[in-house]
Amino acid sequence: MIVLERASRWYGQVLGLNDVSCFMPAGITALLGENGAGKSTLIKLITGQLKPTTGRVLVMGEPPFANPRVFRKLGYCPEIENNYDDMTGRDFVTMLAAMGGLPSSTLKPRVSEAIETVGMTSAADRKIGGYSKGMRQRIKVAQGIVHDPDALILDEPLNGLDPVGRRDMSVLLHELASRGKSVVISSHILYEVEQMTRNMLLLHKGRLMAQGDIYQIRGLIDAHPHRISIVTEQARAVAKRLLDLPYVLSAKFDATDPRRLEIETHAPDKFYAQFPDLVIEHGFDITTFESPDNNLEAVFKYLVGG
């Protein structure tokens, strides 16, 4: 539904996006990258606010730049915080719904539906200035879905949401995706989006670094040793048992904290599957268990070869 063909965008001498070709089908696609990676430029190209310098962008088969036909089919939920404080949530959604082309006759009920969908009915008539960050996110999503778009673009949609809010948002986005809509989520936090989708686009310095199924991308990472940090009072005993596993390559103790153990493995999935059984079997008391590699920065480091 959204296609980029060798799309590049220059800002004078600055390259925002470099020769990116990708396809965002119906379903949820996560757009990942650090700050300055080109996520915003890509979103601006998709939402028709920028024209590609070279290449082309197609949304539902049409170039989106200054194209009201495409705008009608797009929902955009930006990462803005400090505006519309004097308006009520309902007024805000109503205004943008009217701009989206909803006729006066259906405006009110449809706005109520959208507000209800994001769980904001009870707060809809309060001023946005008094909303929490999570409520602002919800009301922004309501304006994005009120005209029932075919594609929904969300910039950092999980920012400020509490765990329940994140779950609700995830359910809503999955529902939209299951109805054949393209949902594009921009984020710089891998673990947030990997709960929602396996389809990802990874941008780095304006280039598309990887795209496709998250497990395929992880496969690339897993070719490198994967570090896992464990804190336990029985660090040496745990290390001894873990080194018996064929896919554990090394174990290292922290010189400053004898309870901290870091192991390297080339098969993290197998490790994660077997480790709980091992802990139960030997009665280990594990305080914390984390992977310093399980973040976007580490993914990039591996993919860039750093």
Next chain:
Amino acid sequence: MNYDLPPPPPSASVSNIADLTYRNYEGPLVSRAVRWWIVAKSGVQGALKKPGFWVAVAFCLLPYLIHGFVFYLQQQMADMGGPAAMLLGPQEQRFGRLFYQSLCGDTNEISMFVITLLIGTGSIAADNRANALMVYLSKPITKGDYLFGKWAGVFLTLFLVALLPCLLLFLFCLVLYTSDGFLKDNPTLILKVIGSCFLPALLHSSLIIGISAWSKSPRLVGAVYAGIYFVGGILSWLLGASLFGSDPKMNNLVQHFSLSGLMEGIIQNILHVTLAAGLRRPDDPTLEIPMVAPLIVAAILVVVGGIIAARTKIKAVEVVRG
């Protein structure tokens, strides 16, 4: 013990658990002919919700009440043959002067200036600050719709604030002075009054929108606008006095090259009134109607300049040039 359940309420067929699932919209999507109106309406509604706006509106009404009342007293005394007839000025200018004094008095001008600050400074600057233009311009409205909507939101509010008390004053004159030749002597006065209300709204809205589009800070916009308004007034006065001190006509003209001066000068021409003498001699040329053509050219420059400035700057995204 009786374990029978109470009968279900009449609405029991409706589940108590709300259905929060997403619902498709099956209705039509329309292309509105006046898309700018959505933006303008939001601007007007935003203005009406500000308490400061209503305080400023009350101050706007004050000169009409005072001048209307004083005019009534003077007219009464003049009818009794007192010296008040002199204060009212020439017969053909009496009503025009009444409207001029109400519209261009300090209280009304300052109130209009304050309302402009209240509703205009943040009109585009706040959107710039929040990067909200992307939201507007990702909807099926054009940059022109957005700009015209923002401008119209400020313009309509100012125009109505100026016009409504004028219409009340007109009604007052109509009721009390029709028998004294109010309509007969001034058949086009209502059109002139509407034109006189149109001008300040046009100048204020165009200039503030132009400045607002160039900033992300409504406060900075307010400071710049206040600077233009007040410093411009002082500069034009100094310029007129220093360059054309010996040429009262030119002095009078140059002193009108400020925002408030343009409004006063053009409205003076529209209503065709000379000013009341006050402490100055009645034949003082600075009390005369200034030349209108240069003032109109200057006003057009302000309006067009403001709108071009806004149009140049309004972009959904800020393009950083490396």
